[in-house]
Every structure is written in structure tokens, then in C-alpha cells.
Amino acid sequence: MKSILKASVATFVSVAALGGTALADAHAQQLSGDLTIFSDMSNPAPRAVMEGMVARFGEMHPDLNIELTVIDREAYKTQIRNFLSANPPDVANWYAANRMKPYVEAGLFADVSDLWAEDGMEALASTKGAMTIDGKQWGVPYTYYQWGVYYRKDIFDEYGLSEPTTWEEEKANCQTLLDNGVKCYTIGTKFLWTAGGWFDYLNMRTNGYDFHAALTGGEIPWTDDRVKATFANWRELIDMGAFIDNHQTYSWQEALPFMANGDAAAYLMGNFAVAPLRQAGLDDSKLDFYQFPVINPDVELAEDAPTDTFHIPAGAENVEAAKEFLRFVVSADNQTLINNGENLGQLPVNANSSVDDDKFLKQGFEMLSSNSPGGVAQFFDRDAPAEMASEAMQGFQEFMVIPDNLDDILARLEKARQRIY
Numbered sequence: 407m408k409s410i411l412k413a414s415v416a417t418f419v420s421v422a423a424l425g426g427t428a429l430a431d432a433h434a435q436q437l438s439g440d441l442t443i444f445s446d447m448s449n450p451a452p453r454a455v456m457e458g459m460v461a462r463f464g465e466m467h468p469d470l471n472i473e474l475t476v477i478d479r480e481a482y483k484t485q486i487r488n489f490l491s492a493n494p495p496d497v498a499n500w501y502a503a504n505r506m507k508p509y510v511e512a513g514l515f516a517d518v519s520d521l522w523a524e525d526g527m528e529a530l531a532s533t534k535g536a537m538t539i540d541g542k543q544w545g546v547p548y549t550y551y552q553w554g555v556y557y558r559k560d561i562f563d564e565y566g567l568s569e570p571t572t573w574e575e576e577k578a579n580c581q582t583l584l585d586n587g588v589k590c591y592t593i594g595t596k597f598l599w600t601a602g603g604w605f606d607y608l609n610m611r612t613n614g615y616d617f618h619a620a621l622t623g624g625e626i627p628w629t630d631d632r633v634k635a636t637f638a639n640w641r642e643l644i645d646m647g648a649f650i651d652n653h654q655t656y657s658w659q660e661a662l663p664f665m666a667n668g669d670a671a672a673y674l675m676g677n678f679a680v681a682p683l684r685q686a687g688l689d690d691s692k693l694d695f696y697q698f699p700v701i702n703p704d705v706e707l708a709e710d711a712p713t714d715t716f717h718i719p720a721g722a723e724n725v726e727a728a729k730e731f732l733r734f735v736v737s738a739d740n741q742t743l744i745n746n747g748e749n750l751g752q753l754p755v756n757a758n759s760s761v762d763d764d765k766f767l768k769q770g771f772e773m774l775s776s777n778s779p780g781g782v783a784q785f786f787d788r789d790a791p792a793e794m795a796s797e798a799m800q801g802f803q804e805f806m807v808i809p810d811n812l813d814d815i816l817a818r819l820e821k822a823r824q825r826i827y
Contacts, residue, residue: 438469441727442495445474446482451751455744463734470727490514494719496728502536502713503784504622504791506544509717515544516718516725521732529757530736532774533713535615535781545717546732547755549745550782552770553603553710556679557672558665559694561588569696573611573639576699580648583671590648592670594656595806598799602786603674605802606710607698609636614705615781622789624827628798628819634812639701641809654807662686674698676712677752680766695769706780709773712788713755797822 447456453476460474475495477485486500490509500506509515521527522534522543533547562568562579565586570576580590595601610618613632620626621633643649650656650664659682664670666686673679683693697707716735718728734740741754747762754761757775761767774782787795801815 436469437467437727437730439471439724439727441470441472441497441724441731443472443474443497443731444482444489444495445476445499446479447499448476448478448482451749455749458749459735459740459744462740463731466734467727467730487512487514490719490721494721496718496722496724497731498717498719500545500715500717501784501788502533502545502547502715503619504789505784506537506715506717507539510539510544514720516720516722517542517544518546518718518729518732519543521546521729524733527736529738530755532711532757533755533782535619536713536784537715545715546736547713547715548735548741549750549752550711550713550755550774551677551752552774553607553674553676553698553785554770554773555672555674555696555698556665556683556766557694557696558668558688558692560692561668561671562694569694570699572699573701577642577646580643580646584647588668589650589664589670590643590646590672592650592661592664592673593653594658594661595653595803596655596657596660598796598803599785599787600658600661600675601802601806602795602799603676603710604640604806605636605798606783606786606789607674608640608701609633610708610780610783611698611701611705612636612639613702615708615783618708618783619781619789622786622794624791624794624823628816628823633816637805637809637812637816640805641812644806644809649806654803676710677766677770690765695766697773708780709782710785711753711774711782712785713782791826794822794826797826 443460445456447453456476457474460472464470464472486498489495490498491514506515519542530547533550534543537543537545537547565582567579567582570579583590593600606618609621612635617626617632650661650670653661658675662679662682663686665673666683666688700707716732718725718732722728736756738756738758741756742759744750745752745754745761747764753767753771753774761771783789786799790798798819801819805812805815
């Protein structure tokens with residue numbers, strides 16, 4: 407479905423009402439001609455956000471004719487290579503890290519490193535690594551959300567536990583919970599991606615972001631001793647009985663009641679778990695959040711924070727206007743507006759933005775903006791190619807159920823790595 411939006415649209419918030427957009431204003435110029443934008447933001451709230459951004463940008467540049475094409479999210483995934491190759495727009499939505507890599511390697515996304523070198527772009531530093539391939543940046547971020555450990559504060563208080571900052575404290579808390587008949591973590595691995603979250607954190611905390619990125623990029627054998635060290639740390643929890651029983655039979659939603667009912671004390675999950683946990687009766691006096699603790703003090707803390715992005719196709723015709731739109735997208739005021747609870751309800755990447763008065767959004771924003779110098783991963787099934795992600799996450803689930811199978815699992819994954827990359 408195609409919609410052409412002009413600056414005269416009156417139903418959207420004006421740029422003046424936002425207090426200006428510093429990055430965009432710094433490069434204000436007279437833009438004209440046509441600017442074509444393709445977007446996969448087809449669900450109602452994201453679509454309204456996309457249309458609002460186009461309208462506000464149009465108000466800033468009244469001589470620019472902006473044409474926005476919104477494509478169904480799933481259809482977009484199958485169409486993107488074709489339209490980037492045959493009839494590219496000037497701007498297109500996509501995702502960071504490995505998800506953009508095929509289009510970078512095929513020469514279909516333009517290098518925007520010059521944008522990242524401009525004043526103010528240091529406020530996006532948390533995602534620079536995820537936007538970088540071969541030392542160059544290939545797009546800009548507009549939203550992400552945190553992962554971390556959501557936990558029952560009332561249960562922690564009952565047993566005198568505090569938020570752990572080290573692996574030893576994490577395991578000590580877990581043992582206290584188990585001694586009192588409470589599982590440490592709920593999880594549902596029926597759909598395999600949840601186990602991918604555990605691998606991401608254990609591997610980044612054991613070996614660091616760069617190693618994790620190299621592993622998911624196919625550069626490191628799965629039989630490497632450093633990978634085995636990650637699984638050894640994971641096995642410590644498995645052997646303790648830290649996870650709920652029969653987790654392979656539950657989806658992530660079906661695992662929520664174990665935490666809501668107090669049978670388990672914590673959930674390693676994305677911020678999208680907060681709403682259903684609140685709906686299950688856990689108000690903010692019972693529910694809290696902490697950053698996954700340090701395992702190896704020699705590596706900086708990195709986080710999973712799936713990041714949505716904008717790119718300039720290599721065949722864009724109005725590159726000047728496209729770059730100006732990207733500056734507008736990443737400005738602090740715009741990211742504050744589009745990520746608030748009435749819109750995307752996620753986190754702005756710009757560290758100078760502000761977030762809604764929600765304790766979990768505030769904790770996530772602080773963590774990602776200030777406390778995660780080690781990098782931002784995109785989650786295992788985005789950072790690894792689809793076939794490798796599928797093979798590996800099956801292996802993760804199998805390891806959680808039968809940890810003695812580790813050598814066979816790693817041998818299979820190494821064969822898959824050699825075939826896939």
C-alpha cells in the first residue's frame with residue numbers, strides 16, 4: 407500500500423512542538439526533488455510513527471516531495487533484495503548487524519560513515535558496533551529494547567537476597583532459592599530462541615562482545631576451548647537444577663506463570679515480558695530488573711538489544727535528502743517522541759533522549775546508554791545466519807536437557823559452520 411505524505415498534513419505533531427531537532431537543524435538546508443522511503447512498519451502503532459516522522463520532516467522541508475511506501479512486515483523480508491537491486495528507494499528500513507550484512511556485501515546499502523563522524527553522533531555510540539562492517543557504518547538506529555534479568559523482588563527480600571553483580575553472587579542467590587524450594591529461572595525453550603538469549607549472555611560475559619560477534623559471524627570453530635568455557639558456565643546452573651523442569655515443553659509465554667506464581671524467581675528475557683508479568687499480578691513492588699552479572703572481569707559488559715534501523719540504498723537518487731532524513735531520525739527529540747509509550751514503547755538509542763516514566767524503560771535506558779561499553783548484540787538469531795541460528799539453538803536446547811551431549815552438539819555445530827559460511 408502506497409501513501410504520499412506532504413508537509414501540509416495537519417494531524418501530526420509539528421517539529422516546533424518538539425523543541426527542535428539538534429542534529430538535523432545543524433545541517434538544515436534547502437532540500438527539493440523527490441524523497442522515496444520504503445518501510446516495513448506496517449503494524450498500526452509503528453505505521454503511525456513512520457507516517458508521523460515523514461510528516462514532521464516534510465514540514466521542515468516544504469519543497470521536498472516525500473513518497474512513503476509501507477509494505478507488510480513479512481512481505482518486506484522477501485521483497486527487500488529485489489527492490490534494492492531493481493528500483494531502490496532513497497531510504498529503507500531494516501535491522502542491524504548480521505541482518506544487514508548480506509546487503510552490505512552485495513553492495514546494496516551505501517556507506518554512511520560520514521554521518522557517524524558528525525558532531526552529535528557520539529550519542530549513538532552504544533549501537534555503533536552493530537552498525538559497523540569492515541570498519542564502516544551502513545545505516546542508523548532508531549529504536550531498540552533491553553534484555554536482562556527480571557526477578558521477583560519480594561522473593562529476593564524474603565530470603566535476604568540482593569541483586570547480584572558477579573557470577574559467584576548469582577550462583578549463591580540461586581542456591582539459596584533452591585534450598586527453599588524455588589527454581590532460580592523460568593524459561594520456555596519449546597521455541598528455541600529463548601535458549602539463544604542464555605547463550606548470548608553467557609558467551610558475552612565469558613568471552614566478550616568481539617568474540618561473540620566473530621563466533622556468530624562464522625570466524626571461530628564451535629569446538630574452540632573458549633566456546634566450551636561458555637558451556638561450562640552454563641552447566642554450573644543446569645547441574646544445580648536452576649531452571650524449571652520440562653522447559654522444552656513450554657513457550658516463553660507458557661513459562662511466565664512459574665514466575666507469577668512464585669515457583670521461579672527470575673526470567674532472562676526482553677522488556678516485552680514486563681506487560682504480561684504485570685497483567686499476571688506482579689506490580690512494580692514485586693517485579694524488578696538487573697543487568698546480567700559479570701562472569702569474566704576482563705571483558706566489558708555487552709548486552710542484547712535488538713536494533714531497528716534506516717539505510718540509504720546504494721542506488722538512491724536523492725542522497726542529500728536521504729542523509730538529512732537519517733539525521734532527523736536519530737535526533738534526540740525525534741527518538742524521544744517515537745519511542746514513548748503511546749508510540750513504539752521502546753528505548754531511544756540517542757543517549758540524549760528521554761524515556762517515559764516507567765521504571766523498566768528507565769533502567770534499560772540507563773544500562774544501554776551508560777553501562778554497556780562492551781557493545782550491543784542483536785540476539786543470536788539476528789547475529790547468526792538463519793540456518794546456523796536454527797542449528798545452534800536446537801543444540802542449546804538439547805544441551806539444557808542433556809548436558810552430557812555437549813561434545814556431540816559442538817561437533818555438529820562445527821560441521822554446520824563449515825557448510826553454511
